[in-house]
Amino acid sequence: xxxxxxxxxxxxxxxxxxxxxxxxxxxxxxxxxxxxxxxxxxxxxxxxxxxxxxxxxxxxxxxxxxxxxxxxxxxxxxxxxxxxxxxxxxxxxxxxxxxxxxxxxxxxxxxxxxxxxxxxxxxxxxxxxxxxxxxxxxxxxxxxxxxxxxxxxxxxxxxxxxxxxxxxxxxxxxxxxxxxxxxxxxxxxxxxxxxxxxxxxxxxxxxxxxxxxxxxxxxxxxxxxxxxxxxxxxxxxxxxxxxxxxxxxxxxxxxxxxxxxxxxxxxxxxxxxxxxxxxxxxxxxxxxxxxxxxxxxxxxxx
Numbered sequence: 001x002x003x004x005x006x007x008x009x010x011x012x013x014x015x016x017x018x019x020x021x022x023x024x025x026x027x028x029x030x031x032x033x034x035x036x037x038x039x040x041x042x043x044x045x046x047x048x049x050x051x052x053x054x055x056x057x058x059x060x061x062x063x064x065x066x067x068x069x070x071x072x073x074x075x076x077x078x079x080x081x082x083x084x085x086x087x088x089x090x091x092x093x094x095x096x097x098x099x100x101x102x103x104x105x106x107x108x109x110x111x112x113x114x115x116x117x118x119x120x121x122x123x124x125x126x127x128x129x130x131x132x133x134x135x136x137x138x139x140x141x142x143x144x145x146x147x148x149x150x151x152x153x154x155x156x157x158x159x160x161x162x163x164x165x166x167x168x169x170x171x172x173x174x175x176x177x178x179x180x181x182x183x184x185x186x187x188x189x190x191x192x193x194x195x196x197x198x199x200x201x202x203x204x205x206x207x208x209x210x211x212x213x214x215x216x217x218x219x220x221x222x223x224x225x226x227x228x229x230x231x232x233x234x235x236x237x238x239x240x241x242x243x244x245x246x247x248x249x250x251x252x253x254x255x256x257x258x259x260x261x262x263x264x265x266x267x268x269x270x271x272x273x274x275x276x277x278x279x280x281x282x283x284x285x286x287x288x289x290x291x292x293x294x295x296x297x298x299x300x301x302x
Contacts, residue, residue, distance in 0.1 A: 013037025172217030208250030
């Protein structure tokens with residue numbers, strides 16, 4: 001019996017994770033899968049009519065929902081309302097349009113910043129709603145939490161196979177190197193580039209003490225594709241390297257400086273906020289499913 005044809009629509013398909021998916025899909029093409037990578041230029045997903053139109057155009061059977069209004073720590077601090085409203089609109093439009101148009105499976109991308117600020121570590125999938133998120137990005141975090149709530153509700157009320165994944169800090173090709181909007185590693189790379197160009201010290205915001213788990217975008221892509229093809233729970237699953245691979249921001253900064261052959265002074269500006277000091281995530285659930293998955297070491301992820 002021939003496999004049922006899938007049309008997989010990837011929202012946010014031109015971003016870091018979307019580009020990772022494109023790369024992995026090219027290496028593992030399947031005759032029963034057609035992939036559509038959607039960029040923000042093709043549709044404004046905060047608008048219901050544009051979301052509806054793009055679904056009618058491509059008629060997806062599966063959706064990998066990566067699209068979001070995102071930004072770094074300092075942009076979040078100043079715009080929590082905007083992050084909440086825009087992401088709530090995007091998520092409601094994508095999930096409701098998926099439901100109305102008969103999409104069979106939706107995988108939505110969450111973030112470890114959704115976990116409670118005051119909690120025990122490591123956090124796991126059962127702890128998402130156990131307390132308030134960190135105040136620095138509560139707008140984004142609550143909107144992402146609602147993706148989990150919505151996915152479970154579509155599953156419970158309508159029997160839809162809607163679920164979500166929780167990656168840790170992602171890095172890799174096609175990252176966002178903007179200092180205001182970008183995340184830890186690309187921001188550090190930009191700063192090292194500028195310090196080398198100007199012959200100045202490398203200034204890292206904060207103490208350098210916060211701990212982070214970094215996952216290579218193409219590893220994350222492989223795991224998301226596995227979720228799309230094999231994972232059948234409505235409950236979310238954390239996709240990350242293990243606790244043993246957690247590094248401090250200081251160590252990450254020094255690794256970037258070494259990789260970019262920066263020989264100058266490294267200064268930690270302790271007048272700047274550290275954000276969350278720790279976000280350690282458990283991958284016990286992932287390892288139950290995929291005990292032998294091999295992650296790319298951070299120094300090899302390019």
